[in-house]
Amino acid sequence: MDMADTALIKQHLIDPEICIRCGACEAACPIDAITHDDRNYVVDVSICESCRACVPVCPTGAIDNWLTVPRVGAYSLEQQFSWDELPAELTPAQLAEFGVSEVAEEMPLTQKEVAQAQARQAPAAEPDPSGETPFDPAEFNAPQPPWSAAHAYSNLYGPRAEQKTITATVAGTLRVTQVGTEYDTHHIVLDFGAMPFPVLEGQSIAVLPPGLDARGKPHVPRQYSIASPRNGERPGYNNISLTIKRVLQDYDGNPVRGVASNYMCDLKVGDQVQVIGPFGTSFLMPNHPRSHIVMICTGTGSAPMRAMTEWRRRLRKSGKFEGGKLMLFFGARTKEELPYFGPLQGLPKDFIDINFAFSRTPGAPKKYVQDAMRERAADLAALLTDPNAYFYVCGLRAMEEGVMLTLRDIATDAGLDWNEVGGALKRQGRLHLETY
Numbered sequence: 433m434d435m436a437d438t439a440l441i442k443q444h445l446i447d448p449e450i451c452i453r454c455g456a457c458e459a460a461c462p463i464d465a466i467t468h469d470d471r472n473y474v475v476d477v478s479i480c481e482s483c484r485a486c487v488p489v490c491p492t493g494a495i496d497n498w499l500t501v502p503r504v505g506a507y508s509l510e511q512q513f514s515w516d517e518l519p520a521e522l523t524p525a526q527l528a529e530f531g532v533s534e535v536a537e538e539m540p541l542t543q544k545e546v547a548q549a550q551a552r553q554a555p556a557a558e559p560d561p562s563g564e565t566p567f568d569p570a571e572f573n574a575p576q577p578p579w580s581a582a583h584a585y586s587n588l589y590g591p592r593a594e595q596k597t598i599t600a601t602v603a604g605t606l607r608v609t610q611v612g613t614e615y616d617t618h619h620i621v622l623d624f625g626a627m628p629f630p631v632l633e634g635q636s637i638a639v640l641p642p643g644l645d646a647r648g649k650p651h652v653p654r655q656y657s658i659a660s661p662r663n664g665e666r667p668g669y670n671n672i673s674l675t676i677k678r679v680l681q682d683y684d685g686n687p688v689r690g691v692a693s694n695y696m697c698d699l700k701v702g703d704q705v706q707v708i709g710p711f712g713t714s715f716l717m718p719n720h721p722r723s724h725i726v727m728i729c730t731g732t733g734s735a736p737m738r739a740m741t742e743w744r745r746r747l748r749k750s751g752k753f754e755g756g757k758l759m760l761f762f763g764a765r766t767k768e769e770l771p772y773f774g775p776l777q778g779l780p781k782d783f784i785d786i787n788f789a790f791s792r793t794p795g796a797p798k799k800y801v802q803d804a805m806r807e808r809a810a811d812l813a814a815l816l817t818d819p820n821a822y823f824y825v826c827g828l829r830a831m832e833e834g835v836m837l838t839l840r841d842i843a844t845d846a847g848l849d850w851n852e853v854g855g856a857l858k859r860q861g862r863l864h865l866e867t868y
């Protein structure tokens with residue numbers, strides 16, 4: 433065996449036991465080294481350069497695993513897809529099977545060093561003929577919360593926590609899209625009784641659906657954003673709410689029955705659910721006086737926006753709200769499919785500036801959330817440069833690029849340098865993306 437094959441590397445791997453399959457790592461990876469199937473997120477050793485861009489965005493720490501392996505014995509994608517747990521570090525005997533004898537004297541190479549060595553030997557890549565650098569929205573996603581965010585507890589329950597799961601009891605379930613449409617979304621209230629489950633607006637939980645998947649293994653957890661404020665769906669109670677869309681079609685429109693979403697939407701009051709979490713320490717709202725919040729969402733992406741809006745509404749009601757704009761851009765196909773359409777209409781105009789966009793209203797031109805943003809370009813441009821303005825984007829992944837390109841266009845049309853504006857949004861914890 434050649435020396436290069438037995439050289440030790442630190443292989444970047446994702447722990448399937450604690451990964452909650454949120455996809456944040458895949459979105460954050462600047463060179464597409466992370467991919468997934470319907471079960472595991474995995475890292476391609478031939479692409480990963482150990483840049484660690486994925487590490488801060490992972491809500492559980494599942495991403496931060498580096499095993500020492502000889503290059504020739506690096507774990508393949510197929511192996512990683514089949515794992516239920518991370519393998520242990522190789523023993524000296526296992527290393528010897530790869531021809532590695534003097535482990536103590538060998539310095540493991542980082543994957544970056546390996547990639548650099550490979551690049552030195554490989555012919556130079558052809559330059560992109562368009563000359564344009566591809567736009568990556570995740571590059572501007574802030575890994576840190578706003579400076580005035582409250583402290584978030586995370587991972588209180590999960591595979592590595594002292595208590596693996598917490599049992600929640602369904603305290604309420606209500607359909608929040610108009611009955612009769614195919615887009616069935618439920619508002620579900622979960623109660624934690626006397627067990628600690630402190631949360632903040634913008635955090636999420638994960639649900640463990642009962643039963644086994646097609647491979648005979650327990651279903652992987654599914655994540656849901658919390659739709660209620662920090663002091664409970666019902667103020668003073670230890671409960672939270674979720675906004676869950678029943679998945680009846682996959683992303684390509686083929687009929688399918690989503691495991692967790694259907695399980696959750698079929699639950700009745702009094703049923704019990706196994707939950708892990710809470711998760712998320714960056715998609716959190718600012719708390720300082722006169723901080724502005726711009727919320728851009730589609731469908732169930734409204735859940736964290738409802739939580740933030742409701743917290744501010746409660747503060748205002750108690751006389752503790754010290755100004756600060758709330759601006760909402762909310763898109764759906766029709767108003768009947770828009771969760772919470774009715775309650776949103778009832779909010780005072782001087783409290784929240786609501787901009788709806790419907791793409792399939794019969795007889796009306798198609799309007800997407802980006803169109804609504806463009807109509808308010810002057811206001812958004814001013815907020816982009818205001819250090820007290822915070823931007824939140826949540827919904828299906830397909831919306832992310834369009835929304836971010838619109839923000840970039842709005843900045844550029846206002847004579848601003850997007851890279852400076854986007855860089856400041858990220859550094860100052862002022863732009864948060866959560867798409868799925």
Ligand SMILES: Cc1cc2nc3c(=O)[nH]c(=O)nc-3n(C[C@H](O)[C@H](O)[C@H](O)COP(=O)(O)OP(=O)(O)OC[C@H]3O[C@@H](n4cnc5c(N)ncnc54)[C@H](O)[C@@H]3O)c2cc1C
Pocket residue numbers: 453454455636654655656657658675676677678679681682683688689690691692693694732733735866867868
């Ligand atoms: C951070 C985060 C927050 C989330 N918050 C929410 C939330 O507040 N409300 C909510 O309803 N969902 C939310 N999700 C999505 C949720 O976790 C599940 O992915 C979703 O409910 C589908 O799970 P399922 O078990 O029903 O479908 P699965 O059984 O996992 O999937 C069935 C099929 O449907 C496809 N599919 C999965 N999700 C969708 C979708 N949304 N639209 C179309 N096809 C899909 C899959 O690719 C698969 O082919 C969130 C996800 C993340 C990562």
